[in-house]
Amino acid sequence: MKNVGEAPAEELATGERSTRNRVARSILDHGPSTVADLAQRLGLTQAAVRRHLDSLVGDNVVEAREKRVYGARTRGRPAKVFALTDGGRDAFDQSYDKLAVEALRWIERNAGGEAAVAAFARDRIEAQAEAYRAAVESAGPARRTEALAKALSADGYAATARHAPVGEQLCQHHCPVVHVAEQYPQLCEAETEIFSRLLGTHVQRLATIAHGDGVCTTFIPDVPQGAEADGDAPDSGGDGDPPGACASDTPQTASSTASASKAGRNPA
Structure with missing residues (x-):
């Protein structure tokens, strides 16, 4: 800092x-x-x-x-x-937000539009995810979310894991690219996709700092016995709403959480 x-x-x-x-x-x-x-x-x-x-x-x-x-x-x-x-x-980052936004804007205008930005976002998080993958794979099934949180914290995301009804929550209290993600939510969407692959189940982004929430919250539902091996992870968009966002000074209301859970696009 x-x-x-x-x-x-x-x-x-x-x-x-x-x-x-x-x-x-x-x-x-x-x-x-x-x-x-x-x-x-x-x-x-x-x-x-x-x-x-x-x-x-x-x-x-x-x-x-x-x-x-x-x-x-x-x-x-x-x-x-x-x-x-x-x-x-x-103050915790020496960021180059303006340069990053300008670079993504150039990509969007000259190299394929939103699809090109999304491809860049996925490639970026894939490169970061190598360390996350090693941490998750070395942990037991019940400790994977905690292992991912620790790996994210080492990258500056100040992440924690906590139990929630029918699952867990991954809470990121800091986002080093928040000002860029405010304009390009593809960064958040790519991150959510990689969390799903790393943890072997469908996950759901309930809140993001880039969207004005106090904490980035990702809900990880419990995987029934044998479901992961069969490639049949539960879809949390089914019956019932997921639990609310991680406790913060800007909690989501029940209606906004439900709206985010049913939208195809992450709320950032």
């Missing part, structure tokens, strides 16, 4: 800037977080966390939001969470 803002020499000498970057990185890896969450994860006092958060807010790296409440609201003021701003996300 690039250091954000100017820091006096005495701050650098005492490690203040390093700790501040750890706070921002923890929010990147785990999503919007309370002061108590950050203090527990980083082994800091809540007072120290608040001091670093004040500096990060001043540098426009993080912003305070009201925590979303699911289910019945309890008494008292909702807890405050801190989330990365767009500038804060950008």
